[in-house]
Amino acid sequence: MEYPDGLYYTKDHEWGLEENGILVVGITDYAQGELGDVVFVELPEEGTVLKAGEPFGVVESVKSVSDLYSPVSGEVVEINPDLEAEPEMVNSSPYDRGWMMKVALSEPKELDKLMSFEKYMEYVKSLK
Amino acid sequence: MEKTVLYQRHVDAGAKMVEFGGWLMPVQYAGVLSEHEAVRKRAGLFDVSHMGEIFVSGPDSARFVNRIVTNDVSKLQTGEIVYSVMCDDEGHTVDDLLVYCMGPQSWLLVVNASNTEKDFNWISSRLGGEQLKALNRSPEFGLLAIQGPKAAAIAAKIVDFPEGLAYYHFHVSEWRGSPLIVSRTGYTGEDGLELMVETGKTADLWDALMAAGKNEGLAPAGLAVRDLLRIEAGYSLYGHELDETTDPLSAGLSWVVKMSGHDFIGKAVLEKLKPARRKIAFTMEGRNIPRQGFTLKVDGREAGVVTSGTFSPVLQKPIGIGYIAIEEGRLAKHLTVEIRGREIPVALCKLPFIKPGVKK
Numbered sequence: 001m002e003y004p005d006g007l008y009y010t011k012d013h014e015w016g017l018e019e020n021g022i023l024v025v026g027i028t029d030y031a032q033g034e035l036g037d038v039v040f041v042e043l044p045e046e047g048t049v050l051k052a053g054e055p056f057g058v059v060e061s062v063k064s065v066s067d068l069y070s071p072v073s074g075e076v077v078e079i080n081p082d083l084e085a086e087p088e089m090v091n092s093s094p095y096d097r098g099w100m101m102k103v104a105l106s107e108p109k110e111l112d113k114l115m116s117f118e119k120y121m122e123y124v125k126s127l128k
Numbered sequence: 129m130e131k132t133v134l135y136q137r138h139v140d141a142g143a144k145m146v147e148f149g150g151w152l153m154p155v156q157y158a159g160v161l162s163e164h165e166a167v168r169k170r171a172g173l174f175d176v177s178h179m180g181e182i183f184v185s186g187p188d189s190a191r192f193v194n195r196i197v198t199n200d201v202s203k204l205q206t207g208e209i210v211y212s213v214m215c216d217d218e219g220h221t222v223d224d225l226l227v228y229c230m231g232p233q234s235w236l237l238v239v240n241a242s243n244t245e246k247d248f249n250w251i252s253s254r255l256g257g258e259q260l261k262a263l264n265r266s267p268e269f270g271l272l273a274i275q276g277p278k279a280a281a282i283a284a285k286i287v288d289f290p291e292g293l294a295y296y297h298f299h300v301s302e303w304r305g306s307p308l309i310v311s312r313t314g315y316t317g318e319d320g321l322e323l324m325v326e327t328g329k330t331a332d333l334w335d336a337l338m339a340a341g342k343n344e345g346l347a348p349a350g351l352a353v354r355d356l357l358r359i360e361a362g363y364s365l366y367g368h369e370l371d372e373t374t375d376p377l378s379a380g381l382s383w384v385v386k387m388s389g390h391d392f393i394g395k396a397v398l399e400k401l402k403p404a405r406r407k408i409a410f411t412m413e414g415r416n417i418p419r420q421g422f423t424l425k426v427d428g429r430e431a432g433v434v435t436s437g438t439f440s441p442v443l444q445k446p447i448g449i450g451y452i453a454i455e456e457g458r459l460a461k462h463l464t465v466e467i468r469g470r471e472i473p474v475a476l477c478k479l480p481f482i483k484p485g486v487k488k
Contacts (some may be wrong), residue, residue: 033144036352037161039439040415058468060417060440061350064162087415091159 001029001124004095008111009120012069015095018111023072026099027059027090030124035061038090043079043101050074050103052110057100059090072110074103129410131158132177133270133330141348148351148412151178156350163353164441168317168485171276172349173337176322177330181246181269182251186260196254196393197227198274198376204229209296209311211394212384214247215394219401221370221379223247225419226313236309238271241365249411270330274337274346275357276322277485278358283310283321284339285483287333295488304329315354317361317484324369356438359447362409362479364405369407378451380407387402405432407450411443411480412476416467418448418474423466426456434465442482448474449452 003009008016008023013031017024032038041061050056050070057068079101083089090098105111115123130151138145143154154175157163166172184193194201201213206476208229223243228236239247248264255262273282285293288312289299298311309324325333338346355365364370369379373451377398387399412418418437423430432452440447449463464471 036157037158040417042416060415060439062356062441063155065417065419088161 002095003030003124004068004089005117007095007117008114009117009123010072010114011122011123014069016071016111018026018105019061022077022107023074023103023105023111024099025101025103026094027068028120029094031066032091032094032098034120035059035064037062041087041088041090041100042078043083046064046076046079048076052107054119063124065069067099070103071114072103072105072107074085074106076101078102080090093118125128130178132218133327134175134177134334135147137331137334138175138348143348144317144354148176149240153178154348154350155385158354160352161441162355163347163349164379165355166347167276167318167349167353167357168442169277169319170345170347171274171279171282171341172316172353173334173341174273174275174349174354176273177270177327178241179271180239180241180264180266181271181324181466182239182244182248183220183265184235184237184251184260185233186258187233188258188260189233192255192258192260193237194390194392196251197225198385198392198394198398199227199444200389200398201227201229202390207229207297207299209298210384211296211314213370213381214250215392215398216250216372219375219394219397221366221376221390222372222376223336224251224364224366224370228309228311229437232405242407243366245286251307260421269324270327270333271323272323272325272334272337273314274317274323274341275314275318275349277319278344278346279318279320282344282346283323283337285340287323288334289321292307295486303333312487315361315485316357317363317480317482317486318357319487321472335383355436359436359438360440360442360450360480360482361484362481365436375378375401377401378403378405378407403454405453407449408432408452408476409449409479410447410463410476411481412446412448412465412472412474414472415439415446416472417446418450418465418467424450424452424474425464425466425471426452427462428471431456431463437440440481447481449479
């Protein structure tokens with residue numbers, strides 16, 4: 001399992017990468033491993049305004065379905081258009097080509113409530 | 129929690145282990161989709177040692193077995209197998225099972241893992257004063273399923289069975305000095321075999337099969353793909369399409385309920401039964417997957433429930449099985465499944481979803 005440093009993490013196994021007030025959001029290596037082969041990712045429309053902790057979509061794998069929760073509040077400014085044709089990128093490239101959405105942060109301080117890579121590593125260990 | 133004798137093999141192979149019916153079993157190894165491709169195109173190897181083996185023997189055993197199962201086993205010859213269900217007095221399904229005719233006075237019932245104890249108690253309670261013996265010998269045997277177009281050829285390299293062994297027939301053989309039952313059966317819709325061997329030889333047999341199938345692309349396969357394959361093949365699973373509130377007629381299993389020729393437990397009820405619901409199969413557009421427990425609706429009214437659903441890699445569509453109220457008629461034009469608050473149209477179809485590769 002791989003958990004890159006410099007990302008923010010949630011207890012629901014989303015990750016976020018902040019760049020100039022925009023948070024790129026996806027799900028972690030742990031999450032994709034638990035889900036198994038992903039066949040569908042349902043994402044919000046661009047322009048949707050999300051609150052932190054609110055569901056923003058679902059990810060369907062062959063064997064289960066899981067809600068996705070937004071790590072932060074803000075407006076969805078972009079979704080990954082490639083996931084419709086290639087949802088399996090969530091499995092093969094969870095931190096790169098499998099990214100899901102970009103959110104313009106409305107409450108940047110919310111980032112302080114998210115887990116660091118060290119804390120997330122500990123959290124994942126506690127789940128085993 | 130119980131473990132099969134292959135537990136360490138699964139962990140070493142990188143399998144994700146989950147609890148299933150009281151057993152810690154491999155849910156997947158390399159991934160559901162790659163295991164699916166292996167079974168449909170080449171071959172997959174499943175550990176199904178958790179399944180139960182109940183032996184019934186004695187001079188009265190043929191008559192007895194014919195009374196506890198709904199299928200008619202009176203014409204079954206030694207070496208033949210039938211699929212059947214067992215009902216209780218109310219016609220509800222105790223379990224579904226395979227019945228092996230081992231001889232005129234000897235029968236093997238292969239039952240669902242989670243039901244083994246319940247089935248054994250049920251059977252024992254019905255023995256009465258007849259000259260009969262029922263034994264739950266599950267701990268003594270391991271069971272492996274090798275399934276896929278190349279399965280029989282791979283197995284033939286290391287185990288002995290007639291090349292023309294027919295579908296739903298078995299051969300009693302020997303492997304490394306121990307008895308081995310080779311049957312042309314499975315739960316995937318592909319050609320293949322199920323191999324029953326004593327527990328102490330199961331790991332050796334697993335290793336020998338994996339080695340024999342290396343060049344043919346034999347892959348270990350877990351419970352997740354087993355479920356996917358059986359749904360595509362249209363097979364029922366206890367706990368989904370079948371349970372103690374379900375009768376076999378509503379479940380679309382009237383072909384294993386033989387009303388004439390034998391008397392069986394539950395027959396009196398089933399003869400008069402007017403099913404209130406029927407089993408349906410459907411495909412969907414889009415990628416939302418119908419899951420067990422989701423509501424089926426007709427014209428917006430609740431009309432039934434999904435019992436199994438998945439994404440079919442063969443059809444590249446979500447597929448589902450469920451029950452719908454009989455009064456909705458056979459042409460449910462506006463049938464939908466409710467998925468997270470939205471009603472998504474479904475298209476009814478016939479089972480199986482895929483063209484089976486079994487050799488009948």
